[in-house]
Amino acid sequence: MRLPRVLSLPRLPFLADLGLALGAVALLALVAGGLLYLLVPELKGWSLGLIGASGVLLLLFLLFSYREVAQFLGTRRGRYGLNTLVVVSTLGLIVGIANFVGYNQSYRQDLTATSLFTLNSRTIRALDDLADPVTAFAFFPLSQTNPLPASGETTMGYYAAGLLREYSLRSKLFSYRVVDPEQDPTTAAKFNVVQYPSVVFSSGARSQLTTDVSEQSFTAALLRAVGQELKTVCYLTGISGRSSTDASDAGYSSASDALVQENYVVREVSLGTTDEKVPEVCWTIVVAQPGRDLTDSEAALLHEYLDDRKGSALFLLEPEMPGSFTSFLAEYGIEAGGGVVLDGVSRVRQDQTRPAAQPDQHNVQHVITAPLSRQSKLTFYPLATRAAPVDPNPEPQRIALTSLVRTSLERSWLETGGEDPKTAEAGPKDIRGPISIATAALVKREPSGSSRIVAVGDSDFASNTFFRLEGNEDLFLNSVNWLTEEEKLITIRVKQGPRFMVPTQRELTWILYSSVAFFPLAVALVGALVWWRRR
Amino acid sequence: MNLRAIGIIAGKEVRSYFGSPMAYIVMAVFLAFSGFFFASSMSQPFPEATVRGFLFPGALALLLLAPVLTMRLLAEEQKMGTLELLLTAPVRDSEIVLGKFLASFIMVAVTLALTLYFPFLLFLFGGDPDLVPILTGYLVLLLVGAMAVSVGIFGSALTSNQIVAAVLSTGLLMVLWLANLTSNLAGGSEIAWKTAVDYLAISGHMQDLAFGILNTTDLVYFVTVIAFFLFVTIRVLETRRWR
Incomplete structure (x- = not known):
């Protein structure tokens, strides 16, 4: 290779050797500077200095050893070697870019049958x-x-880390650290952590600790850490025939658990006795199966809550409900009671006293029931009464009434004659269907705001026996979400939970011996036969 | 690219594998190792009907055993002097590398196919397992296996000594397996390099697929790393023409 004249310096062997040494030092300085820059940001000045020095040394290397470099590049090995280096480096760069893009623009889909790793709304x-x-x-x-738990992956820490990872993938503002309290007692002491497992959610000066490893607990702690209060759903006791804590078939403990899962606080209130009025913390009240008439003072307290404080209420009724509730709901444009809703077409187990609402019988226009219709969910109401918008609406400017669920168009009616519902036939005095079983009322208040009411002509659908079946849970929770103005949370809930199995001891023994011994030995035996034949 | 040539080379290598006891020993060891972890996960108080219990240990076993399968592929050819013959044959370097890669990958796939006995046990004992996480679990094991094989062939191309080739490949794979542990030990959580080092870790890219979650980031990682090592192996083989 012909060299430029300016580079044609006299050849001094020791300079060439020095150049090579400087080249090696330049390479080391470059690596050290790069590592220092990445690992110890506090020493940024030093690392940049090292990188700069490596540049200078590299120039000196080229200056002193230019002949050797030029000679090497002039050979076949040099040219091909350089070519390989450039091609491999380019591919490395492409791989790096592809992964950078893949990391920042990823598509992620939970394919499990139960959407186990999909965060709730x-x-x-x-x-x-x-x-x-x-x-x-x-x-x-x-x-x-x-990451290699010998006893399977279901240890609590592993599950918690997985859950927190889902959180961090959802929001760039959320990060997490798994801390071994034995190795890092300082951090544990900083948050006053004295028992394990514990997870502390920290935002600015606020922090919230939880010892329960579940999505519901994590989200509740997260909300508290950022200063949000959880909304409270209040069950009215005394008036209601159902209890939020009752775990029997007729109780509402499942519904309460589901509300807690959605990060509501559930409490019971008793008007006029322990509670003077509906407490301020109540975002909505639930009256499930009214068991007796409202007293004047109770009615006044409910009006004060709904009208003056722009509260909201969920009424879950029954055919034999007291008359005071019929007149109370009428004031909000809801016509309730008056008989038993029977359906000879859309029903559960051929029982006309259990009308079932097919997907298209849910109002697709209302936010509560639209998901039920869209996702082909069915709801059913054992022994229900009517809860319909008053027709015509006496105050359309003030009250917006929407029928949420209707019975089937053919052969459904409101049995008013007092016949045995199991065998009754539609008579001339009965009201022909479709009959509204659930209605939502939005009452505008001056100067701003509104009260919200949902009335369902049945309270059994949300009892422990029927709550988890079909779309009943969704109807109940969507109603509460709408009443508490949490429309964004309205959805269809996938039944979650991993699939467990309970092998017997004999089955376990078989699993152990066949997996660890019999099967591998059989493969090894085939190998031995192959070896024997080839021998 | 001549697919027939790739097929012929792969076929020869597969026959060679199944004709020697080494492949069976590797398979038996892998099965016993995986079986132990599967059985352990099943002996929990309320075991989940899943094969996840053996996925991570199984992947680690693959990383350790794959270099044993691949170490002789090119190193032996170099040592015996047959590589020169192969390089002068009417096949491209890429076809040689892909053929040998395919053969080793078939071995890995057969080994993994034998572990289908585990999900069979889940169905047999009425576990009603969710099929998708099982399928994605096997997908990630196949990807890890392919990656281990590509790194193994790369190691085998670098030297004529089989032991050195296996040690080199295993070392490289262990660096990739333990990368996130290294960054954890270094501490700190918001440094870009930590994210990058964590990203390199194989185990981090297994988690989603092991749980039945499809994540394109993981697929991009595995496919590009496999392609990178295969390409570099081809270039290393090419150097023999001009070194």
């Missing part, structure tokens, strides 16, 4: 609404977060 809402960074510190001994 309340969590998604909380994460999407984050305004400030939140960091979760998960305090677990290292053995509980080992």
